[in-house]
Each structure stands twice: as structure tokens, then as C-alpha cells.
Amino acid sequence: MGNPALLILVAAIGGISVAFQAQMMGLLDKSIGTLEGVFITYAGGGLLIALVLIFMRGGNLAVWRSLPWYAYSSGALGLIIVGAIGYSAPRLGLVATFTIIVSCQFIVAALIDHYGILGATIRPLDLSRILGISLLLAGIWLTMR
DSSP states (O other): OOOHHHHHHHHHHHHHHHHHHHHHHHHHHHHHOHHHHHHHHHHHHHHHHHHHHHHTTTTTGGGGGGSOGGGGGHHHHHHHHHHHHHHHHHHHOHHHHHHHHHHHHHHHHHHHHHHTGGGOOOOOOOHHHHHHHHHHHHHHHHHHO
């Protein structure tokens, strides 16, 4: 599983990055539009990762053919995520936007875990998870009032 402290640090850095990215995407959205902001975001990220992969001589790209077809939808889903954040953040604010996004992530993740969708390890939805989801929904309500 890895070093728990390192895993927490990496996740925290990811969370901090998402908040800053949302603010920057909101600026792009208000200045040039949602689609244009998504394009700039993906073009910049695509260029950076291309350079990293060139430096790594392709990394592990050679096994791309062995992945299930639905794994390739991650790029389209990423576009939806980035577009939704860029559009919502300047209109709702960062806290409301992320309360809704993270709450929806937890709810869908609980269902994916419960049913083992797309090969996920089955982790049944129990009372504590249902209570946690209820608190998330209450959090959306409190944040939006």
C-alpha cells in the first residue's frame, strides 16, 4: 500500500492543486469562455505530460492496447470535470462548487464500491456510509443557503 504519510501528503497536494486550479479556471472562464478555458487547461497539461513522457522514453505506454475500452473515457470525463469546475467556480464560489462536486464524488464512489462497477472491489454500503452521505447532502444544503 505504501507509506501512509506519503500517501496523505500526495493526496493533500492534489487537493490543494484542485482548489488553485479551480480559481484559475474560473478566471479563464470569465475572460475567454468555458470551452476555451478547458482547451487551454488540457493543452497545457498535455504539453507538460508529453515532455515528461519523452524524457521517460514513453514510460509504460506500450501496453495501452490491453486496457478495457471504457478506460479511454477518462479523457472525456476529465473534460467534463474541468469544464464543470471552470463554469461553476466563478458563479457559485469555490466552497459551494467543491461541496457539490466532492459530495457527488462520494455518493457515486459508494455506489461503485457497493456494486463493484467497472471492476471495483465490492465494499458494501453500510449504515455508517449512508449516514456519511446524509451528512454530505446536509453540507450541500448548508453551503448553498
